Amino acid sequence: MNQISHPKKTFTAPPPRRASEARPQKHHRGIKTVNKTNYSQPMPIPTFRKDALKVIPLGGCGEIGKNMTVLEYNDDIIVVDCGFMFPPDEMLGIDFVIPDITYLVANQAKIRGMIITHGHEDHVGAIPYVLPKISPPIYTAKLTAGLIDVKLQEFTVRKPQINIVKAGDKIRLGAFGIEFFHLNHSIPDCLGLAITTPEGLVVYATDFKFDPTPVDGRKTDFEKLKEFGRRGVLLTMTDSTNTEVPGHTPSEQVIGKAIDNIFTQAKGRIIVTSFASVINRIQQVIDASVKHNRLVAISGRSMIRNVEIATKLGYLRFPKNVVIPIQKAAKVPDSKLTILCTGSQGEELSALVRMASGDHKQIKIKKGDTVVISASPIPGNENSVFGTINNLYREGAEVIYGKEVDVHVSGHASKEDLKMMLQMLKPRFFMPIHGEYRHLHLHGHLAQTMGIKPENILVLENGDVAEVTRNSIRKADKKVPSGIVMVDGLGVGDVGNIVLRDRQAMATEGIFVVIVTVDKQTGKLLSSPDIISRGFVYMRESEELIRKTREEVKRAVADRAQKYPANWSFFKSKIRDDLTEFLYNHTKRRPMVLPVVIEV
Numbered sequence: 001m002n003q004i005s006h007p008k009k010t011f012t013a014p015p016p017r018r019a020s021e022a023r024p025q026k027h028h029r030g031i032k033t034v035n036k037t038n039y040s041q042p043m044p045i046p047t048f049r050k051d052a053l054k055v056i057p058l059g060g061c062g063e064i065g066k067n068m069t070v071l072e073y074n075d076d077i078i079v080v081d082c083g084f085m086f087p088p089d090e091m092l093g094i095d096f097v098i099p100d101i102t103y104l105v106a107n108q109a110k111i112r113g114m115i116i117t118h119g120h121e122d123h124v125g126a127i128p129y130v131l132p133k134i135s136p137p138i139y140t141a142k143l144t145a146g147l148i149d150v151k152l153q154e155f156t157v158r159k160p161q162i163n164i165v166k167a168g169d170k171i172r173l174g175a176f177g178i179e180f181f182h183l184n185h186s187i188p189d190c191l192g193l194a195i196t197t198p199e200g201l202v203v204y205a206t207d208f209k210f211d212p213t214p215v216d217g218r219k220t221d222f223e224k225l226k227e228f229g230r231r232g233v234l235l236t237m238t239d240s241t242n243t244e245v246p247g248h249t250p251s252e253q254v255i256g257k258a259i260d261n262i263f264t265q266a267k268g269r270i271i272v273t274s275f276a277s278v279i280n281r282i283q284q285v286i287d288a289s290v291k292h293n294r295l296v297a298i299s300g301r302s303m304i305r306n307v308e309i310a311t312k313l314g315y316l317r318f319p320k321n322v323v324i325p326i327q328k329a330a331k332v333p334d335s336k337l338t339i340l341c342t343g344s345q346g347e348e349l350s351a352l353v354r355m356a357s358g359d360h361k362q363i364k365i366k367k368g369d370t371v372v373i374s375a376s377p378i379p380g381n382e383n384s385v386f387g388t389i390n391n392l393y394r395e396g397a398e399v400i401y402g403k404e405v406d407v408h409v410s411g412h413a414s415k416e417d418l419k420m421m422l423q424m425l426k427p428r429f430f431m432p433i434h435g436e437y438r439h440l441h442l443h444g445h446l447a448q449t450m451g452i453k454p455e456n457i458l459v460l461e462n463g464d465v466a467e468v469t470r471n472s473i474r475k476a477d478k479k480v481p482s483g484i485v486m487v488d489g490l491g492v493g494d495v496g497n498i499v500l501r502d503r504q505a506m507a508t509e510g511i512f513v514v515i516v517t518v519d520k521q522t523g524k525l526l527s528s529p530d531i532i533s534r535g536f537v538y539m540r541e542s543e544e545l546i547r548k549t550r551e552e553v554k555r556a557v558a559d560r561a562q563k564y565p566a567n568w569s570f571f572k573s574k575i576r577d578d579l580t581e582f583l584y585n586h587t588k589r590r591p592m593v594l595p596v597v598i599e600v
Contacts, residue, residue: 045102045103045106045107045480045481046478046479046480048072048465048467048476048478049467049476050074051074051198051469052073052199052467052468052469053071053072053073053197053198053199053202053235053467053468053469054070054071054072054073054465054466054467054468054476055069055070055071055072055202055235055237055431055460055465055466055468056069056070056071056072056103056463056464056465056466056480057069057070057433057460057461057462057463057464057482058070058099058100058101058103058104058462058463058480058482059083059085059098059099059462059482060081060083060122060433060434060435060462061433061434061435061440061460061461061462061464062436062437062440062461062462063085063436063462064085064122064241064378064379064434064435064436065083065084065085065086065097065121065122065378066083066084066085066097066098066099066122066126066484067081067082067083067122067123067206067433067434068080068081068082068083068099068101068126069081069204069237069433070103070104071176071195071197071202072107072110073174073175073176073197073198073199074175075110075174076110076112076173076174076175076176077104077107077110077111077112077174078111078112078113078114078115078173078174078176078178078195079104079111079113079114079115079136080114080115080116080117080193080204080206081115081116081117081123081124081206082099082114082116082123082124082125082126082127082130083098083120083121083122083123083124083125083126084096084097084098084121084122084125084126084129084487085097085122086345086378086380086381087380087486096125096487097484097485097486097487098125098126098129098130098484098485098487099126099130099462099482099484099485100481100482100483100484100485101130101133101134102480102481102483103480103481103482104130104133104134105133105134108133108134108136110174111134111136112136112173112174112176113136113137113138113139113173114136114137114138114139114160115138115139115140115178115193116138116139116140116144116148117140117144117190117191117192117193117204117206117207118141118144118185118187118189118190118191118206118207119143119144119147119148119187119189119277120185120186120187120207120275120277121275121277123206123207124144124147124148124151127148127151127152128151128152128154128155128157129485129487131152131155131157131158131159131160132157135158135160136160137160137161137162137163138160138161138162138163139163139165139171139173139178140162140163140164140165140191141164141165141166141167141180141189141190141191142164142166142189142313143187143188143189143279143309143310143313143315144189145162145164146309146310146312146313147277147306147309148162149162149309150305150306150308150309165180165191166180166189167180167181167182167191167221168180168181175197175198176195176196176197177195177196178193178194178195178196179193179194179195179196180192180193180194181193181194181221181224181225182218182219182220182221182224183205183206183207183208183220183221184208184209184210184211184214184218184219184220185206185207185208185209185411186209186252186275186278186280186281186409186410186411187277187278187279187280187411188216188218188279188280188315189315190206190207190208191206192204192205192206192208193206194224194228197234199234199468199469199470200232200233200234200235200428200470201228201231201232201233201234201235202233202234202235202236202237202468203225203228203233203235203236203237203425203427204237205236205237205238205239205421205425206239206434207239207241207411207412207434208220208239208412208413208417208421209249209410209411209412209413209417210248210249210413210417210420211249211251211252212251213251213252213253214251214252214280215252215253215256215280215283215284216280216283216315222424225421225424225425226424228424228425229424229425229426232428233425233426233427233428234427234428234429234468234470235427235428235429235430235431235468235473236421236422236425236427236429236430236431237430237431237432237433238413238418238421238422238430238432238433238443239412239413239433239434239435240418240432240433240434240435240439240440240442240443241410241412241434241435241439242410242412242413242414242415242418243415243418243432243435243439243440243442243443243446244415244438244439244442245410245414245415246414246415246416247414247415247416248414248416248417249409249410249411249412249413249414249417250409251409252280252281252284252409254409255281255284255374255407255408255409256284256287256288258407259272259284259285259288259372259374259407260288260291262288262370262372262400262407263288263289263291263292263294264292266370267334267335267368268334268335268366268368268369268370269334269337269338269339269368269369269370270289270294270337270338270339270369270370270372271338271339271341271352271355271363271365271369271370271371271372271397272285272338272339272340272341272371272372272374273340273341273342273343273344273351273352273371273372273373273374273375274340274344274373274374274375274408275344275375276300276302276303276305276306276342277302277306278374278375278411279306279310279315279316281374282303282306282307282310282316282340283316283317283318285338285340285374286316286318286322286323286338286340287318288338289322289338290318290319290322293336294335294336294337294338295322295323295324295332295336295337295338296318296322296323296324296338296339296340297323297324297325297326297328297329297332297337297338297339297340298323298326298339298340298341299326299339299340299341299342299351299355299360299362299363300341300342300343300350300351300352301342302342303340303341303342303351307323307340326339326362326363327362329362329363330362334368334369339363341355343355343388344373344374344375344385345375345377345378345381345384345385346377346381346383346384346385346386346387346388347384348384351363352371352388353384353388355392356388356391356392356395357391358395364395365392365395365396365397366395366396366397367396367397368396369395369396369397369398370397370398370400371392371397371398371399371400372400372401372407373385373389373399373400373401373407373408374407374408375408376408376410379436389401415446418443418446419446419449419450422446422447422450422452423450427452428452428456429452429456429457429458429468429473430444430447430452430456430457430458431457431458431459431460431466431473432444432447432457432459437459437461440459440460441459444457444459456473458473458474458475460475461482462482463479463480463481463482464476464479465478465479465480510533510534510535510536510589510591510592511532511533511534511535511536511591511592511594512531512532512533512536512579512583512591512592512593512594513531513532513533513534513593513594513596514529514530514531514549514553514575514579514593514594514595514596515529515530515531515532515596515598516529516553516557516595516596516597516598517530517598517600518557518597518598518599518600519599519600524557525554525557526600528550528554529549529550529553529554531546531549531550533546533591535591536583536587536589536591545583545586545587548582548586549579549582549583552578552579552582553575553579556574556575556578572595572597575593575595576593576594576595579593579595580593
């Protein structure tokens with residue numbers, strides 16, 4: 001892998017590169033800020049009190065995904081995670097959303113390093129998009145480093161130095177001493193952080209679960225958590241995703257048994273979809289395939305990429321020749337074939353969605369296929385997921401999904417696990433992270449039941465700033481920029497609120513184009529106005545409306561010659577407003593009206 005180094009047990013990060021030493025970056029992608037509030041003018045970057053620890057969530061607080069947290073002490077900053085999230089339904093055409101890093105760009109001379117806790121996309125997915133703006137050294141575990149490195153190969157950005165660390169390692173980044181410890185999650189190499197600061201010990205417990213029988217055999221380091229508790233924890237930040245879920249999160253082994261039962265009963269092809277980064281789940285599917293004498297074909301770029309890198313690094317193990325190219329799947333008997341693919345969230349161009357719609361080049365769904373969806377829909381993706389399931393049923397497949405069968409187990413701690421974490425750490429202050437606001441709020445209440453005083457619990461949203469000292473925790477009066485940056489194809493930040501409103505208008509009301517051809521000298525019409533309607537009315541059935549609209553346009557052109565003959569720009573603005581009102585009076589709908597003037 002390129003530019004990946006293995007640090008010694010303890011080391012100091014290199015000083016940040018001065019602006020004068022920065023290397024030129026090719027194919028620079030500008031990042032613009034979009035926010036629910038109006039950032040039409042650049043937000044001034046606030047300053048905060050010295051000699052206090054600042055904790056600033058730039059993503060992941062008040063939402064699911066897009067995780068990024070900043071810790072700052074005087075002239076030193078470390079960044080924890082750099083992920084994206086899937087867009088809500090109203091963000092039409094947007095691929096995903098990444099954090100606004102305006103604050104980090106303004107303070108990049110202070111950044112000592114970026115620490116990535118694990119390899120899920122909501123923790124690593126934004127890295128290629130922020131590197132053109134900031135490029136701190138990255139510290140992470142071996143598997144995560146491999147996933148980041150292969151992801152960066154798709155982008156023309158300067159690769160950062162990636163330093164491989166493991167549980168038990170200790171590093172120093174400016175004012176921060178970081179000790180890494182192992183946590184269970186649905187992907188190997190998940191690292192928690194014990195961060196020594198001038199104010200005290202901060203424990204950052206990222207996404208985790210307490211799995212007594214993990215697939216890779218590595219349990220959460222309970223002794224280390226208890227040691228931190230005895231040492232004295234000033235502040236704990238903990239994942240809140242499953243705060244509403246009672247009890248303990250089941251072990252991944254539950255899935256192994258369910259998968260084995262499916263393989264025992266299925267007579268035809270078995271098609272399994274999951275997140276491409278859930279390496280443990282992929283291992284379970286391959287193990288079941290080996291047990292039942294099936295070959296495994298893989299479809300979907302991210303799934304192929306992650307299986308390759310996880311196998312290369314030793315995190316996936318299986319006999320030689322078990323995994324075959326998808327192009328050879330047609331030659332394998334149905335009863336001897338497993339297909340691993342992307343598409344668990346109904347992504348438009350994913351392998352499973354293309355199979356369900358009949359567009360996949362190699363795999364056509366047919367009667368006798370068993371499709372296993374080993375993931376829960378992310379909020380906002382339900383319609384896409386269930387639409388895919390409907391299509392699979394139409395094609396004749398049997399689909400196994402949902403909570404009725406144990407084909408998916410959460411990788412996040414439930415209520416009793418969250419209580420256990422707080423009981424072991426015994427923090428003085430508590431800050432819930434990673435979840436929608438209700439998750440954070442309820443996690444705060446849960447912390448109160450564990451004996452933490454209400455005034456010592458701080459619920460923040462993105463852009464809020466916590467100021468922490470040995471004796472206090474408070475929310476600062478000022479916020480930092482914390483908008484969202486939308487990624488649409490190759491565009492990063494070039495789609496803003498205005499563009500989204502246009503897309504929503506076209507999606508809900510349609511578009512109405514009026515083309516006027518006029519004499520350049522006299523300004524008179526040379527032909528009857530052309531009208532194009534898409535998503536508004538069917539023109540063949542609305543001839544009277546179209547006729548009246550043409551008459552309105554003709555009158556407007558005639559009036560223009562008398563009132564404002566030299567101002568076509570004003571004319572287009574006026575005809576847009578007049579036609580919008582005219583069409584609303586006749587239809588009670590407001591399509592997007594686009595006047596086009598051609599001077600001949």
